[in-house]
Amino acid sequence: MAAGKGRIGFLVNPIAGMGGPVGLKGTDGLAEKAIAMGARPRAMERARACLDHLSREKDAIHFLTASGSMGESSLKECGLDYEVVYSPFPVTSSMDTIGTCQAFLDKGADLILFCGGDGTARDVAGIAGSTPILGIPAGVKMHSGVFAASPQAAADLAMRFLKKELNLRETEIVDVDEELYRAGILQTRLYLLAKTPYLPVLVSEKKRIYSSVQEDEFKDQIALFASEFMRDGSAYIIGAGTTTSRIADVLGIKKTLLGVDVVQDGRLLIRDASEEELLGLLDRVKSVKIILSPIGAQGFIIGRGSQQISAALLRRVGLDNLIIISTPHKLAEIPYLLVDTGDEDLDVALAGKRQVVTGYRIAQMKETLAASRLKAL
Amino acid sequence: MKIKYLLDEEEIPKKWYNVAADMPTPLKPPLNPGTLKPLTAQDMEAIFPKALIQQEMSTERWIDIPEEVREILKLWRPTPLYRAASLEKALKTPAKIYYKYEGVSPAGSHKPNTAIPQAYYNMKEGIERLATETGAGQWGSALSLATCLFGLQCTVYMVRSSFDSKPYRKSAMRVWGAECLSSPSDRTNFGRQIREKMPDTPGSLGIAISEAVEDAASHDNTNYSLGSVLNHVLLHQTIEGQELKKQFDMTEDYPDVMFGCCGGGSNFPGMVFPFIPDKLKDKKDLRMVACEPTACPTLTEGLFAYDYGDTAGMAPVIMMYTLGHDFIPPGIHAGGLRYHGDAPLLSNLVHDGLIEATALQQTEVFEAATLFARTEGIIPAPESAHAIKPAIDEALNCRKTGEEKVIFISLSGHGHFDLSSYDAYNDGKLVDYVYPAELVKQSLAKLPKP
Numbered sequence: 001m002a003a004g005k006g007r008i009g010f011l012v013n014p015i016a017g018m019g020g021p022v023g024l025k026g027t028d029g030l031a032e033k034a035i036a037m038g039a040r041p042r043a044m045e046r047a048r049a050c051l052d053h054l055s056r057e058k059d060a061i062h063f064l065t066a067s068g069s070m071g072e073s074s075l076k077e078c079g080l081d082y083e084v085v086y087s088p089f090p091v092t093s094s095m096d097t098i099g100t101c102q103a104f105l106d107k108g109a110d111l112i113l114f115c116g117g118d119g120t121a122r123d124v125a126g127i128a129g130s131t132p133i134l135g136i137p138a139g140v141k142m143h144s145g146v147f148a149a150s151p152q153a154a155a156d157l158a159m160r161f162l163k164k165e166l167n168l169r170e171t172e173i174v175d176v177d178e179e180l181y182r183a184g185i186l187q188t189r190l191y192l193l194a195k196t197p198y199l200p201v202l203v204s205e206k207k208r209i210y211s212s213v214q215e216d217e218f219k220d221q222i223a224l225f226a227s228e229f230m231r232d233g234s235a236y237i238i239g240a241g242t243t244t245s246r247i248a249d250v251l252g253i254k255k256t257l258l259g260v261d262v263v264q265d266g267r268l269l270i271r272d273a274s275e276e277e278l279l280g281l282l283d284r285v286k287s288v289k290i291i292l293s294p295i296g297a298q299g300f301i302i303g304r305g306s307q308q309i310s311a312a313l314l315r316r317v318g319l320d321n322l323i324i325i326s327t328p329h330k331l332a333e334i335p336y337l338l339v340d341t342g343d344e345d346l347d348v349a350l351a352g353k354r355q356v357v358t359g360y361r362i363a364q365m366k367e368t369l370a371a372s373r374l375k376a377l
Numbered sequence: 378m379k380i381k382y383l384l385d386e387e388e389i390p391k392k393w394y395n396v397a398a399d400m401p402t403p404l405k406p407p408l409n410p411g412t413l414k415p416l417t418a419q420d421m422e423a424i425f426p427k428a429l430i431q432q433e434m435s436t437e438r439w440i441d442i443p444e445e446v447r448e449i450l451k452l453w454r455p456t457p458l459y460r461a462a463s464l465e466k467a468l469k470t471p472a473k474i475y476y477k478y479e480g481v482s483p484a485g486s487h488k489p490n491t492a493i494p495q496a497y498y499n500m501k502e503g504i505e506r507l508a509t510e511t512g513a514g515q516w517g518s519a520l521s522l523a524t525c526l527f528g529l530q531c532t533v534y535m536v537r538s539s540f541d542s543k544p545y546r547k548s549a550m551r552v553w554g555a556e557c558l559s560s561p562s563d564r565t566n567f568g569r570q571i572r573e574k575m576p577d578t579p580g581s582l583g584i585a586i587s588e589a590v591e592d593a594a595s596h597d598n599t600n601y602s603l604g605s606v607l608n609h610v611l612l613h614q615t616i617e618g619q620e621l622k623k624q625f626d627m628t629e630d631y632p633d634v635m636f637g638c639c640g641g642g643s644n645f646p647g648m649v650f651p652f653i654p655d656k657l658k659d660k661k662d663l664r665m666v667a668c669e670p671t672a673c674p675t676l677t678e679g680l681f682a683y684d685y686g687d688t689a690g691m692a693p694v695i696m697m698y699t700l701g702h703d704f705i706p707p708g709i710h711a712g713g714l715r716y717h718g719d720a721p722l723l724s725n726l727v728h729d730g731l732i733e734a735t736a737l738q739q740t741e742v743f744e745a746a747t748l749f750a751r752t753e754g755i756i757p758a759p760e761s762a763h764a765i766k767p768a769i770d771e772a773l774n775c776r777k778t779g780e781e782k783v784i785f786i787s788l789s790g791h792g793h794f795d796l797s798s799y800d801a802y803n804d805g806k807l808v809d810y811v812y813p814a815e816l817v818k819q820s821l822a823k824l825p826k827p
Binding site for chain 2 (some may be wrong): 217225228229231232323328332355357358359360361362363364365
């Protein structure tokens with residue numbers, strides 16, 4: 001290894017994010033089912049998008065990685081030099097994530113850069129100790145505070161960290177509490193604390209679930225207004241979250257908290273829909289609209305939480321038929337709305353000032369940015 | 378260059394101008410909120426003095442101003458007309474900009490123009506106390522001043538968001554001997570209901586009106602007083618426009634376009650109504666533009682329909698532009714413009730195409746107000762600043778076209794009680810609200826028709 005280079009432990013969870021587009025709430029233990037349902041590996045693409053950006057600084061970085069799909073193949077494709085420090089079992093599991101990270105620590109990694117979701121973050125943080133970790137967002141759920149806003153932003157943060165331009169902060173590793181979720185309550189549970197390089201805007205804030213009385217009133221106002229404007233005969237694709245699910249409450253429909261449902265004329269048309277089912281809907285129904293709410297303090301309206309709402313779907317529904325709702329509290333805490341559809345042209349088309357419904361017949365304008373275009377401030 | 382155009386006290390008008398006499402389309406009658414039949418004089422006697430009811434229903438073109446009222450108006454009237462020479466210079470515009478400043482009144486706005494006659498007529502008919510509502514606090518201050526000058530008591534229901542953000546308004550009302558309550562209050566049945574249902578509501582003019590009407594209707598010695606919307610309020614405010622016509626004669630200019638802010642309607646109609654005959658009879662090419670917030674765009678996005686004047690449905694049902702009496706506008710900093718409806722006289726003229734309307738975002742309004750303060754010196758009330766922004770745009774457009782248009786701004790009041798709002802603007806904390814008109818239209822599309 002060359003002296004003076006920053007050491008990045010680079011790790012990919014190859015199955016991360018596959019459950020989302022087919023309507024599963026995560027991929028842990030469900031990879032085979034996801035593949036059977038037609039899911040494509042997404043993490044590799046996200047990893048490459050990050051490495052492409054990092055390759056500009058390749059002379060300053062010494063990559064440590066695991067062999068095969070857990071890192072080596074992505075690095076090789078991007079033409080980067082690396083040192084394999086771990087060989088996973090033929091069918092990778094969280095044991096391999098932990099084994100790889102232990103090897104990174106033994107080799108003195110300055111930073112662990114991993115590609116995955118909240119599940120991967122839990123495994124990495126569980127062993128990293130005081131070594132900083134940084135997530136390339138590629139999972140279905142990314143509520144933890146270690147995820148950069150986009151693969152490009154992750155590259156930017158990693159580089160600036162190695163150049164000692166950034167400080168570290170302690171952040172929470174959270175995941176949806178499965179037990180409460182099954183009882184219909186969306187609540188994230190704190191599992192661990194981890195150190196991560198920090199620059200406002202570029203790192204996603206831990207998702208917050210607001211539940212103060214006052215904010216509830218606004219959710220009711222928004223839901224009441226939505227129940228009125230949804231009388232226009234269109235089919236409404238309703239995204240995940242507590243704000244959107246209040247609409248279902250007002251309509252007397254039982255909605256999935258983390259899933260995407262379709263409602264028309266006050267009736268539930270499809271519960272927990274997959275991307276394919278949503279695209280199929282467009283063949284049958286003349287007017288389709290989408291209602292989304294930003295995810296917690298991160299500000300993502302597309303690309304986190306509801307991967308069923310894909311670039312292809314958005315293009316067919318039409319950007320004018322995208323309705324964004326948010327309580328004013330939540331909106332006040334996010335600097336921008338962020339979109340990350342995986343289709344940069346579409347992200348750019350979605351950017352600009354967008355109307356956000358914040359109450360009964362009340363809206364605000366909020367700047368929307370393509371996450372891939374976020375640069376360090 | 379001459380800057381100030383001042384009239385002598387003797388030139389304070391001796392009559393009010395009633396635009397109802399010249400309206401191309403007559404007003405539709407207000408309805409009793411209980412029976413939905415046309416409102417009778419008796420219906421109104423529970424809360425208004427007879428003299429004001431007569432004025433409310435009158436179609437006489439000219440109505441005498443009592444001498445006792447003129448004597449008090451002399452404290453600050455006639456108000457000055459200014460040439461905005463510094464602003465013109467900053468904008469490098471060939472246009473001429475004028476503004477008439479009502480902030481010289483003791484209460485700091487145009488509102489005493491109607492508060493004084495209203496208190497006077499109530500005093501003459503033996504009323505002991507007036508109950509009213511206030512948004513930004515301008516009207517509450519004006520009525521507190523007026524009641525104090527005529528020896529009446531005064532109870533002011535002040536919209537909660539303003540009550541909290543403008544504590545010194547309350548202090549001023551107290552100095553003038555009035556009682557100022559945060560609305561919804563625990564003083565009325567309706568206030569208590571709202572507090573129970575919506576404990577964190579910012580309040581609204583609609584709610585405060587309901588409280589004041591309930592207070593007046595349930596006490597024999599108490600009448601209700603309103604600072605905008607009603608015909609007699611607009612009538613009293615025409616004193617402004619009549620002065621302005623004389624002042625424009627002194628300048629030897631005539632306005633091409635007049636801008637004024639508009640909540641429920643009082644300053645703007647008062648300033649422009651005396652020019653309506655010029656437009657109708659002399660075919661003058663004059664634009665009159667009502668300026669409202671995008672958060673509460675009654676004239677630009679509302680329906681022209683019969684609706685309740687208040688939230689509880691106790692006030693008369695009137696034909697006007699409305700966003701719906703159940704609409705509670707967001708807590709913008711121009712509290713005085715947060716009203717769901719608009720004056721019937723003004724609505725009618727907008728509907729007939731004689732008056733235009735435009736809507737503005739609050740950050741652009743504060744930006745314009747800041748430029749105005751840094752050139753003309755006066756810190757405008759956020760409400761008044763809604764008229765400044767489009768006037769600046771018009772002047773900048775003249776820079777492009779080379780036109781020497783005469784632009785008029787109705788500057789209804791100063792912003793000395795609104796400095797916390799200016800702080801919020803300077804700290805980058807203002808939120809720009811919009812009215813989701815398309816979605817509202819969508820929600821009304823399939824409603825059952827009555």
